[in-house]
Amino acid sequence: MVDYYVLSLASIDRLNGLVGGVWLELNKSLCKHLSQELQEHKKFLTRNSVKLRFRRDGSSKQRVAMRKLYAVIKQAEILVQQCCGRDKSVDPTWPHWLKRALTVREIKEDVFDIILHLRWWTAILEIIIISSTDKSLPRMGNEIGSQSGSYSEEESFILGALKFADEKFERDRGLIKKDLKDGAKKDRDHLIIKLKDFRESFSSEPETHGRNLYLISAQLLYLLSDIEAQTQTVDRDSDLNRFKILRNVGHGGSGVVSEVEWCEYVCALKQFPAATSTADRRESESLRRFHHPHIVKFFHDWEEFQHSYILMEAMPTDLEKHMANMKSRKSGPKRKHLNSLESPFSVPVAIDIMLQLVRGLCHMHEQDVIHRDIKLRNVLVRQVREDEVSELASLGYLHVKLGDFGLVREEIKSSYEGKISLKAGTSHYRAPELSDEEYVNGPKKYPKKADVWSFSIMAAEVLRGEEAFPGIASLGGLVGQLEAGLRPILPVDCPGYLKSCLEKCWRFDYKDRPRFSEVWKMLRLAELQSLGIVDSIPMEDPQPPERIPSNGSPGFSIQPGDVRQEIAKQSMEWTKLLRYVLKLLKLKFRFAKEEVPEV
Structure with a gap:
């Protein structure tokens, strides 16, 4: 049976090797940020190695969550691979960095999506570990029990811990985006410089293979320009509009779609009659704005012979x-x-x-x-x-x-x-x-x-x-x-x-x-x-746990705190209240006698 614990550690090590090696060509800042994030998750995995490798049955909650976490880690490794070059003597089929830049020119949202899912599944995995190993678990409030039936001690803990994990998850979203913003700008500026240097390396416009890369570099510079500059009329090389149809994909009310070869790159071509060019421009402008792992990527658009064309990422x-x-x-x-x-x-x-x-x-x-x-x-x-x-x-x-x-x-x-x-x-x-x-x-x-x-x-x-x-x-x-x-x-x-x-x-x-x-x-x-990780979920949000596991120890979860720490906060309420009362007493004595008694 596949051991996702071992696979996860191996994938993280490969990613770190790529980021620290000589082949990283694109998005260096964001790839390093992703590597640092994965290092924290690796610490969590190694700290819980015995618990994570103990159960090997395919249906266990632990293994299912570990599989989902590994899928996200593997996704991160593949993204970093696309930003790296390779030795042509070892892998002559690996695409030139310019062709890879078409799809990874903006990866902030990709990295954001990966980090969100890393933290979510790490938190779920930690909740499962605690619930399956701690003998004394916090119970839910009676209110939830009356709403959704009776829960076992383990179910009660999982539902309460999920509430904390989800709240922390939502709070982290804004912080993660803020952290990635500066790195994305550095990577974008670096790519623009790299593209300009590539174009200046030619004393004259190249032919055949070099010509296609030269055209792609021109289009990438255009795509990396401001949105306002893109919407203006720009004289671009007409060779960018050449393509070879490989197969017809289909057609609908909004146009005809074909799989084509453009500048030695396979992509999808959408063709509109002139009467629907308004919709074409609207679609081009929209696609140009989005750089998201779950939205098709935009490459090029133009108008010619009373038709409008959009080149975008090909999907099967x-x-x-x-x-x-x-x-x-x-x-x-x-x-x-x-x-x-x-x-x-x-x-x-x-x-x-x-x-x-x-x-x-x-x-x-x-x-x-x-x-x-x-x-x-x-x-x-x-x-x-x-x-x-x-x-x-x-x-x-x-x-x-x-x-x-x-x-x-x-x-x-x-x-x-x-x-x-x-x-x-x-x-x-x-x-x-x-x-x-x-x-x-x-x-x-x-x-x-x-x-x-x-x-x-x-x-x-x-x-x-x-x-x-x-x-x-x-x-x-x-x-x-x-x-x-x-x-x-x-x-x-x-x-x-x-x-x-x-x-x-x-x-x-x-x-x-x-x-x-x-x-x-x-x-x-x-x-x-x-997935069978929770048996039932109340339609209303569960109440927080009333006490923490008696034999718990700190562990990694949603960044940088963990589920245990979130749960432990509940046991601090009386301490906070006592400190607050003492603070009021100090203020009272200060105003009354102009001195603070020893407490």
Whole structure:
């Protein structure tokens, strides 16, 4: 059986070797920051080596959490590898640094995402270790027990500790971004200098292979310029617009998509007729703004021969096609639904897909950008490879990215013309408030929570393996039924907490729906339930533990404190109160007698 403890330590050591070696070419500051972060997690792992290697059964909570932590560590190693060069005599196929820079030119959000998940899964692992090794565990308050039934001592402790871990996790988010900001600027400035030096190394414009790298360097300098400078008309080399079609991927209402070779680099090309060039420009401007691990990366755009073109990151397929392919091969897990159909995904894999999408949508909404067209076809996927985490690959896990930004809108306006098109968004994914005639004719604001509705409908389809509302073709016929209470039927094995999350997302009044940041929090807990780490989760937040383990010792958790320290704070309440009373007494005596007694 795979030992994820050993694999995790080996992966961290390889990453540290890359960061400290001579081959690190790009994003040196952020890679060093990631290396330092992983060193802290390595200390936690080595400190708990006996406990982490004791259980080897595949179903143990400890092993499941360790597998998830290793997947994040491996993701960090792969990211650093992409920032490093290699000896061509050893690996002649490794891409030139300019080609790698197309995808890793901005990795702040990638590093941020990795650090968040490192701290989350390390905290979960520590909670599991404490709950399985400490004989005296804190109990939950009676209030939670009455709300959600009786809990065992271990369950009571885990739920309370999860509350602390989640609160610390949320507080750390802003601090991590602040720490990464300076490093990202240094890396960006370093890359600009490196690109300029590369271009100056040529006495004249090169040909063939060197010419393609020369063109990529010009495009990278353009992409690294300010957004304002990018939106201005710039005379760029027409050779940047040359491509070779490798295969047709598909087409839809917003354009034709092909897989192409551009400057000896394989990417996706989206082509629009001139009549839809406004949508093309909107999509280009949106993609150019985002550098996120769960949003497709933008490379180049141009207009030519009454057509507009967008070059972006290539992904093997979309979620709709992948699900259809899985069902046709009947290779998905045998999970019978109420309608006797089979889903292509297990519940943990389905939740993982949702979590990745919500991370991308959170990033968009934080920048006041609304997608407006969330559906299976606009979610691009790649299967986890065997050389990444073989067990996750065999379970059907995916890398997920948002695509198709042709209908995005700033939050301030619903559209550039002040109206929403009746055709905007695929009908059964559209939130019910978007069908209101008064709203269509020119609202002042487009609600972000319309995206939350679309996401929840799509999430139900991922769980069901079929359309959310089969047999209902028109939006007009659907809205009345939605108002009357019609909602997608979820599988019988859908965990209760996940069901509760989705039900909140498809509330009819958009004001009652949660924000994506709240959805992300609920899905993290639902994932723990689906993985068997917690048996049940109360619908309300659990109360904090009333006392700490009697034989606990400090350990690493969410940065830099740990779950034990958070729990220990509860035992300090009487001490704090006593100190406060003594302080008041000192002040009283000082004002009364102008002297402070010895206490």
